[in-house]
Amino acid sequence: MPFKFEILKKSKKSKARVGKLHTPHGVIDTPVFMPVGTQATVKTMSPRELDEIGAEIVLGNTYHLNLRPGPDLIKEAGGLHKFMNWNKPILTDSGGFQVFSLAHMRKITDEGVEFTSHLDGRKHFLTPEKVLEIQAALGSDIMMQLDECVAYPCDKKEAKEAMERSVRWARESKLKMSNDKCQMNVLFGIVQGGTYRDLRKQSAEQLVEIDFPGYSIGGLSVGEPQAEMFEMLDIVTDILPEDKPHYLMGVGYASDILGAIKLGADMFDCVIPTRLARHGAFLTYEGKVNIRQARFEKDFSPIDPECDCYCCQNFSKAYIRHIFGAREILAMHLLTIHNLRFFMRMMQKVREDILAE
């Protein structure tokens, strides 16, 4: 099935919308939360459990998969879907963000970015073309262009240079996609510009001019106040075509996501639900709560009596607290199931609320 974005309903109260994103590996209901499968697995989860919690798409990290096991091996396995036994859509990032946050001794030029692997210290060079070749080998449904993400705070000169370089790389990426034939997957351009209104505006305008089937908003949720993130997003979604999907990268907490949906964002990913689970925290509408707390010692009720996940339907807080304290893997696993299902149910409710307006 070719790529298509279909808007089912626009909110009357905000820029929120409910849609369906058609991809080669299936249809995604938006707004959507995408669990992160950094190293070809969503941490602790098997693919059938991802199915069960209602995941419709997962994210793979190009930076990690490029270093290990490498795109050639995954291609030989028949692509990332087959390799990890996940038959629904996959979105891959470009590796840019990880290069900026994980890699050592990175050197950015107009040609691309050189970095030292966090695994073995070997030097690598990523270019706009190279990251597309890697993602094509992975066979992801939705690919990202190489971009340059800046930290927060960042002075304007630096933010401007990074944004302009990202736009140039967007153009080169689009060209590369046009030259390669028979590709089922699509490429998103990425809006940058730090927390500068005019830079965000210019970035969005220039990307729209290049014309992508979908747009990502990068470089947010990197330390700036929520209000500032929302302001940037608002400016950007006013410019991006309404009939294209908007992916707010790496966001985030429930309150970030709920606010961003009202500003027209459709797609989200974040390691928060899975990472918190491995640290013993479960998600509730009132925020995160740690299972290790003494008050749960003899609490034989589930984490959330309303939740339909395997964890909440079968295990008590006292039990999970015990196995977490005993460092049993099942504890991290059950909490991950709950936290991901919590996000899935939250998105489902958001979609239903908009449809019911």
Place this chain on the structure above:
Amino acid sequence: MPFKFEILKKSKKSKARVGKLHTPHGVIDTPVFMPVGTQATVKTMSPRELDEIGAEIVLGNTYHLNLRPGPDLIKEAGGLHKFMNWNKPILTDSGGFQVFSLAHMRKITDEGVEFTSHLDGRKHFLTPEKVLEIQAALGSDIMMQLDECVAYPCDKKEAKEAMERSVRWARESKLKMSNDKCQMNVLFGIVQGGTYRDLRKQSAEQLVEIDFPGYSIGGLSVGEPQAEMFEMLDIVTDILPEDKPHYLMGVGYASDILGAIKLGADMFDCVIPTRLARHGAFLTYEGKVNIRQARFEKDFSPIDPECDCYCCQNFSKAYIRHIFGAREILAMHLLTIHNLRFFMRMMQKVREDILAE
């Protein structure tokens, strides 16, 4: 359902037999392998996955559960079955073996054993009565008496004293069970005696005289040669009543189990399949193999094409090797599923072969 052991078929070639063990929580096909759930979970496995791989009974460790979360909490939760959400039979050991192998500064007297917790250094005292009270609080279907296990090699005097003390404790345990009314669960006596033929013989004879609904053979697979283990087992099963189940504790490797079945052993438990999995090894009929080997880098075939487990049906060696190398929990989990299923299928085949004789 009350406890009952039913022999369906005796082998014509050996002392092997196929049976059904009826317990309050269901029927177990013997010979049976019991996955070990030390801390109220079989490491990495959820109860529904244990069901799926065909586990009919799991083992809980009294030593660990007594220290954390404690028998009172588990009793308040409604017993171990409810606490860990496992509705099939549970066998608990007495904690004796762990005291001898894990605990520090243990002191054995005729009254019981004093030891220092490996968790917090607090002193504990276990008596034959106390371990039954703990196991009753856990609500296990099959309980073990407190016994004294000796190391290998062990001089005869020490082995004799430990055996005689274990027999005295067996008598006290039987008395305690007779005095407590309305108990659904049953108690097994434990044969000791090191690797001394006459001590093993005396131990078995005296336990038979006390009369238990089932008998365990302890203190084997502690370092002695396999031939010696088999010799001891052979002596013991000649003495134990044929119509009672024989549980060879903590054994073991596939070849140990297959040999022991021919000598009349019905029940087995061992951490080998789960522990090996966490170290990257999978089980085959040719022995254990480590998934990290370079030859599996591009091996896109399953661990065992004949195996019906979730791991073998859905993932390649190359994938598992990759996620194991990336320290992903799913790797240990998938290998555990395979290794336990391997043992389950092995036992199933043994039962079928005897029935088909």
